[in-house]
Amino acid sequence: MTLQAENISKRYFRKTGAANYFYAVQPVSLTLEPGTVTVLMGRSGSGKTTLLHMLAGLLPPTEGQVRLGDRLLYTLGDAALSRLRNERLGVIPQGRSAVDTLTVLENVLLPGQLYGRAADAGEAQAWLDALGIGALRDARPGELSGGELRRMAIARALSQHPDVILADEPTGDLDDENTALALSALRGAAHDHGQAVFLVTHEADALRYADRAFRMDAGRMAEA
């Protein structure tokens, strides 16, 4: 399923010179096709996370629409949008994103179970193994390193079988070897499983995995 952003922008209130508002994201249109990896790079504070949140149904844009298939995300009610997020969008957010009271494996299985679907522990374990943290399945997130937590979040998104994976600096805390592991897993999701992958990153390396690449500068996005 294709995720389409149509002229979305995000404006925040903040005193900047004459105006008391500014655009964290200038109006932008973007299409994430199934089976492709789209990479977005850019300086810190340029609006990458804000754009990703809008694409993920987590932050209503000031203007514009986000469309998944034939559904407009931000016209859905909370229950329908939540369910759609659960079934069709896999988000790997910036920073920690574990539920501390669950084990690593339980965290990975959580999205699948929220709406009562049967859990596939075998597949979850396979993703953890593939990302090199299979032995940590019964550990609690509080005991994990930053990089291990990132990989847990990647395994969680991949186990969700979403139509679209939105990853915000998924390799931020990773060494070169693990970065390669994570990026090729995400590329596999796109190329082998037909998912649309959107990747926000600072790694220049990531460009090698990209089908399309964009740069963001002060809220303005352009093809790189």
Add this chain to the structure above:
Amino acid sequence: MSIFSLSRKNLTRKPGRAAVLTLLIAFLSLAVFGGSVVVLSLRQGLASLEARLGADIIVVPSSAQSKVSFQNMFLQGTTGAFYMDVSSLDRALEVEGVEKAAPQTFLASLKADCCSIKIQVIGIDPAADFTVQPWIARSYSRELGDMDVAVGCKVEAEVGEIIRIYDQRCKVVARLEATGTGLDTAVYCNMDTMRALLAAAEEKGISHKITSDSEDSISAIYIKVQDGYDIDAVNSRLNGHIRKATAVRTRSMITGVSDSLAGISRTVTLLIAAVWALAFIILLLAFVLIIRERTREFAVLRLLGTSRRMLGRMVLLESALCSLLGGVIGIGVAALAVFPFSTLIETSLNLPYLRPALGVILLLAAGTLALAVIIGALASAGAAWRLSRVDPGTALREEN
């Protein structure tokens, strides 16, 4: 993973957090339940005292005039020994407005062999009595025969047992229901039995006679005023008509009790309210802090597809489980504190104290539990509502 098992894991795997909430609710429930039981017991005690006095006016010899000592007899079981001539009863019946007049004769026993405490023997006239017999009838359906006694609940004697009072063998035919008053240490018999006991007491050198020419002495006359007559007027007529005796309105004896009862009720109610207000504020604060601590966790759950409604259900469920547990603990501790020490409470308050029926107590416990859950839900709902107004994207940014 259902929301329920997620809630359960949140509680069991972060026990500190759950413990704080549980403890707070436990304190709240303890205050509410314990306080209510004490107040109810006092009310019950007063009602029972009123019922046991059961008369509008009591006439006692002037020698017993201080109504304090008379009141003490009922409240603490302090045995009284005061007598007047039996002719006073006829005099009382002559007074206009007196519907019924029932004599009672008191005898303070020495330590009877049955009892570790001094007991008060009270003789009643079954034909005239209208206050004691309805009470006896609840546990004994026949009239008291000669040398039969009905004992108060604090007298350690079983039905069928023979107890000796001044060496007279008396058969226990009934144990009376608790009243929470001094009457619980009393032993009731008919007037013939009382005569025998008085004679036996006299042999031991305890005199009860007022005048040497009279065979019978009585201690008090319980008066019921005819409908339509003013009790105060009848009271003063009695005072004028019977020599060497004082008529006292029972209401005036009880007002002292009900005044201090009202005072205590007020204090306890105030205390409960204070504990409540405090606990609610602390609870609210605790929830705000907890929710703030969990902002990111909730944002992650939202991101994974948890709806506002599901999240709300989760928070409510967690608070309900804590509240339920806390409520049970609080009620349990209150029960352990209040019930075994009821005698201590009774003597230290110096008021009639009667535990309410089990049904009432259970109802009170259920009410307290419901209250605990509602308060917990309110405190958590406020915080959860605030949280759900924020976009997950914005919440995710907080405290990154």
